[in-house]
Amino acid sequence: MSNPSHLLDEATRRLDALRSTIERWNYEYYALDRPSASDAEYDALMNELRAIETAHPELITPESPTQRVGTTPQAGFAEVAHPLPMLSLSNVYNEEELRGWAARLSRVVPDTPFRFVTEAKIDGLAVALTYVDGAFHRGSTRGDGFVGEDISANLRTVRNLPLRLNPDAGPAPAAIEVRGEVYMRIADFDRLNDRIVDEGGRPFMNPRNAAAGSLRQLDPRVTASRPLRLFVYSIGYVEGGIMPSTHLEALAWLRSFGFDATPDAMPNETIDEVWERCQWWLGRRDELAFQIDGVVVKVDDLLQQEELGYVAREPRWATAYKFPAIQQTTQLLDILINVGRTGALNPTAVLEPVNIGGVVVSRATLHNEDEIERKDLRIGDWVIVQRAGDVIPQIVQSIPERRTGEERIFVMPDWCPVCGAPTHREPGEAMRYCTNSACPAQLKQHVQHFVSRGAMDIAGLGEKLVDRFIDLGMIHDVGDLYALDWEAVAALDRLGEKSAANLRAAIEASKAQPLARLINALGIRHIGERSAVLLAERFGSLEALALADRDTIANVPGIGPVLAASVFDFFHEPRNLAVIGKLRTAGVRTESDEGPAGNGGALAGATIVLTGRFAGLSRTDAEEQLRRLGANVTSSVSKKTSAVFAGEDAGSKADRARALSVPLLDEAMLRAVLAGEALPDPPAKPARARNAARASAGADA
Ligand SMILES: [Zn+2]
Structure with missing residues (x-):
């Protein structure tokens, strides 16, 4: 603090660093179209540079990035001097700064009310277009604000740029310069990037970057293949014609000549209204078809604009409210x-x-x-x-x-970071999975599935209790459910001995659940209720299924290679076998009553569909009892269907049964059949038909 020359040295060093970094970023951005910094980062450095230069005006040099708007043209495009410099706008970042800008206007031109116009600040590339006798003559980039690049050939390819001014709007001035922004719509940008990635190229970072890169192609045919669009927002100068008297009139005039003028420009009588409108645009930012990065605020009256004039290289009569960076x-x-x-x-x-x-x-x-x-x-x-x-x-x-060379390439682990089991990614799938069904990360969901109604159906073991058992370390896999410390369970607060006793009885009863339910309960990937039934029927015991090879499993009608691979892998993971060992030791039934397929029940060969709600029994129970009797239960009605049992609110399946003359039966009949009565008009089907029906059942799954 006490040494000003030391402070000045420090400021000079910082200035040098800032200027060289900004210059490098400018070059990457404008000349290479490969920016290495975000806009916000760039703005932050620019603001710091401006602040230092404001505090030490003696340090400003003509080469400072603050002294120019862009960068020099790249070799390959002819230079164009702008008759009227293309200046950039000052920025405000909040309400206070906006009010500060408006207050400065009133200090320069006191006692004058100003009308403002607010419009979206399109995030694109600024261009100047000249028309001579109504025909598009030349177009150029902003460049450094004084000299730009002649990109007429490329601009001609921009679809909504009028090559002739609309003659219906009246006689065209001898010469007119129109200013606007070339941009790309977000959807077009996404499609373009997809195409570039498909062709092995490097995608553009954002729509503005894509618009700039496309517009500065040396080959106009490449530009023509890019979905560029133009919004115009002002008139530079007019020769041989009358300049409109306000900005809003100018926009209307441009529209009548056939231009897309900046959309939703609105007059605002007060700075309160201006700020409100800025917030309105901010709220719509994510809903627009194109990217905007702020709101431009201008004094509407062009004579007032002239009176207000310029400060440094920025018009005093306009500013840009910049949105917070995204x-x-x-x-x-x-x-x-x-x-x-x-x-x-x-x-x-x-x-x-x-x-x-x-x-x-x-x-x-x-x-x-x-x-x-x-x-x-x-x-x-x-x-x-x-x-x-x-x-x-x-x-x-x-x-x-x-990059510095210190970066590390990330490799997805072959081992689960939670439990250490191998991970597996199936071809065609995006995600990699842990293969261990006892993985603690998966355990809660796995146990909930195991006890659910379609699986082991253990009543009284809800989600919260499952979570508590796991969190307290009382169970580490589903096998532990059958070896719970019941004194400890009864001692859990809010559970009590009665509930514990009920739960114990439910767990005990679940040991007798049919094999298909057990197979479903194990949570093998891709194996649900229906395929579990097919596997139980074919193999008759968990042991036989565990010993089967891939092909044998894949050949079960309705299973196929993908499910077979999943089943095979499951029974070859030692942790899963350990869990099955616990279940067997606890006395959980691992064989079906019927044994392997071939021992037909009373409904063998029948294909049955259930639809609607039944008063006294659940669909799952009914399906299972029907299957135990040898029926195939499917979900869609076809000519091969033997009978459809319809409960309450039966819908299209009942209609379809009528249409196909398939017997349509009620709940009373269902109970009778489950009690051992034969199906009315039993379909006499040979053994081969049964296989065919099962194949179609699998296809329904
Ligand atoms: Zn795991």
Whole structure:
């Protein structure tokens, strides 16, 4: 503090660092179309540079990035001097700064009411278009504001750029310069990036970047293949015609000539209204078809604009309210794996905490390993993170230009990070799964499935109690349910001895559940109620199923190779076998009454469909009893269906039964059949027909 020359040295050093970094970013952005910093990061450095220069005006040099708007043209395009400089706007970031801007207007031109116009600030590339005698003559980029690049050939390919001014609007001026923004709609941008990725290219970072890259192609045919669009927002100059007297009139005039003028421009009488309108646009940002990064506020009256004039290289009569950033640059510190309740391994990005639009973000979703590979994300990378609306933050891309060589390539683990079991990813699937059914991460869901009504049907063992048993370490797999310490269970608060006794009885009773329910209860991937029935019928015991090879399982009608692989893998995971051992030791039945398929029951060969609600028994129970009698229970009615039992609220299946002349029976008849009565008009089907019916049952599954 006491040494001003020391402070000045420090400011000079910081200025040099800022200027060289900004210049490098400018070059990457404008000349290479490969930015290595986010807009917010760029703005932050620019603001710091401006602040230092404001405090030390003696340090401003002509080469400072604050002294120009863009960068020099790239070789390949002719230079075009702008007759009227294309200046950039000052920025305001909040209400206070907006009011400060308006207050300065009143100091320059006192006692004058101003009318304002607010319009969206399209995130694209600024261009100047000249028309001579009504025909498109030349178009150029902003460049450094004084000299731009002649990109007429490329601009001609922009679909909504009028090559002739609409003659219906009246005589065209001898010459007119129109200013606007070339941009890309978000949907078009997404499609373009998909195409580039398909062709093995590197996708664009955002629509603005894509528009800029497309517009500055040396080959106009490439530009023509890109979905560029144009919004115009002002008139630079008019020769041989009359300049409108307000900005809103100018926009209307441009529209009548055939231009897409900036949409929803609105007059605002007070700065309160202006601020309200800025918030309105901010609220709509995520719903628009194109990206906007703020709101432009202008004084409407062009004479007032002239009176207000310019300060430095910015018009005093306009400013841009910049939205809070939705993208930021930060570092990817690590990639963590969470194992979900289904056993899926979910990668999550751990980020150096960064403020994005007012929210500190330290985690981002990564979906799956393919996404990590596609975006080429490495641990230690600088990345661009985006937050939009309430969506979980996402990593847009890595910035390979900023790599130091210390970054690590992430590999999805072959072993579950929770339990150490092997992980497995099926071809064609995006997710990798832990193969261990006793994995603690999956255990809660697994136990809930095991005790559910369609499985072992253990009443009184709800989700909360399952969670408590697991959290207290009382069970480590479903086998432990049959070896619970009942004194400890009864001692759990709010449970009591009565409930504990009931639960114990229910668990005891579940030991006698049919084999199909047990197979379903084991939670083998892809195996549900219906395929469990097919497996129980074919193999007759858990032991036989466990010993079967892949082909034998795959050949069961309705199973096929994918389910077979899942079953086979399950019975070759030692942890699963250990659980089955516990179940067997506890006395859980692992054989079916009927034994393997071939011992036909009373309904052997019959294909039955249940529909609607039955008063006295559940659909699951009815289906199971029918199956025990040898029937195939399917879900769709066909000519092969032997009978349809319809309960209350039976719908289209009953109609279909009538249409196909399939016997349609009621609940009383269902009870009679379950009690041993034969089906009325029993379909006489040979043994081969049964197999055919089972195959179709499998197809229904
Ligand atoms: Zn696991």
